[in-house]
Amino acid sequence: MIPFIDLKHQYQALKPEIQTRINTVLEHGQYIMGPEVRELEERLETYTxxxxxxxxxxxxxxxxxxxxxxxxxxxxxxITTPFTFVATAEVIVLLGAVPVFVDIEPDTCNIDVSKIEAAITPKTKAIMPVSLYGQAADMDEINAIAARHGNIPVIEDAAQSFGADYNGRKSCNLSTIGCTSFFPSKPLGCYGDGGAIFTSDDALAKAMREIRVHGQERRYVHTRIGVGGRMDTLQCAILLAKFERFDWEVEQRLKIGARYNELLAGKVSVVTQRPGRTSVFAQYTVFVENREQLQEQLKVAGIPTAVHYPIPLNEQPAYRHLCCPDSTPISKKLACQVMSLPMSADLTAFAQDSIVRAVIGGGA
Structure with a gap:
């Protein structure tokens, strides 16, 4: 059985470093906001x-x-895309705001920048593109649109694209704010839940640090409404250990993604990578017509697959009443065609060859 994401092999390669980092936290006992939290933040600031x-x-x-x-x-x-994980729209609705869904590009599955401007109204408070599958959206064009309309804040949902390049810059540092996830399956993942926010705006950074700890400016002085949003020290320690291997993993992901592209060229349609940017392939995704049948054949062959995402958010039962369900035809069409293949930095050429033969042989 080929793993969809090979976290076990990654752990074995990093086991001494991870154990040392965990033991250090267990020894000092600062499980909340321990020194590893700020250490990780500094490493990520330098990286991005x-x-x-x-x-x-x-x-x-x-x-x-x-x-x-x-x-x-x-x-x-x-303004955001309906072709993403539900969290993107969920947080908008939780604050009482309205998600305005703009359709996607048929080749990248990222938000179609040519359709954003028409969606802007006097009520538009932010634009939130998603850097889907590991590749940044058209951030320069989106920032330019936002600037023309009174400097609307742009929040990059970079949950899948940490480590990707965009015109010489890093995803998460392409707009007003960048947000990423360290869920275990992400290109840089911890061993539980975790995430990070990036900005170069001092006032926003201060606000977000306070919101993270219940709106607290200093102990028991609450200057704004906040949440319990801290990342555990143990998870930061694990990421510090894994970060030592991250550059190598990104390089491997680029090579493996390029090899998938080469092996599937002319046989299976794949998500396109734009010039001037890289994808860290949080998922390697193809377009197929006979998805359910092909997935079953691959399952029998010991090859797992996944669908990201089968139902656009504006078609979801919890969100249909908030927007126009049938207003994003590209998203609706591709939701029936996308299929993600096994992808990780430790995927071997032998396993990749087996996957590609099975996909092509299945009539994709």
Whole structure:
């Protein structure tokens, strides 16, 4: 059985470093906001070149805190994509705001920048593109649109793209705020929930740090409404150990993704990577017509697959009443076609060859 994401092999490669880091935390006993929290934030600031990094309890919490920091409230509108994990829209609705869904590009599955401007209204409080499957959206164009309309804040949902490059810059440091996830299956994942927020705006960074700890400016002095959004010290310690291997893992992901592209070229349609940017392939995704049949054949062959995502958010039962369900035809079409294949930095050429033969042989 080929693993969909090979976390066991990764752990074995990093076991001494991870155990040492965990033991250090167990010895000092500072499980909440211990020294590893700030150490990780500093490492991530250096990596992304963002001025500020605020670690948080999850990628969802990162998005929620970012929206709270820019003052999103009931009745506001936030422009985003329906072709993403539900957390992207969930946090908007939790604050009483309305998600305004813009359709996606048929080749990248990222938000279609040519359709954003028409969705802007006087109620638009933020634009929240998703860097899907590990590749940044058209961030320069989105930032330019936001600037033309009164400097609308742009929040990059980079839950899947930490480590990716965009015109010489890192995902998470491409707009007003960048948010990422360290869920175990992400390109850089911890062993539980975790996330981070990035910004170079001092005022926003201060607000988000306070919101993270119940709106607390200093102990028991609460200057704003907040949440319990801290990332555990143990999870930060694990990421510090895993970060030592991360550059190598990104390089491997680029090579493995390029090899998938080469092996499938002319046989199976795949998600396109744009010039000037890289994908860290949080998922390696193809487009197939006979998805359920092919998935069953691959399962029998010991090859797992996944679908990211089978139902656009504006078609979901909990969200249909908030928007226009049938207004994003590309998202609706691709939701029936996308299929993700096994992908990790430790995927061998032998396993990859087996996967590709099975996909092509299954009539994809």
């Amino acid at each position: 070149q963002a001025k500020h990094c605020i670690t948080v309890a999850s990628g969802t919490e990162a998005l929620l805190i970012a929206l709270m920091a820019i003052g999103v409230k009931a009745g506001d509108e936030v």
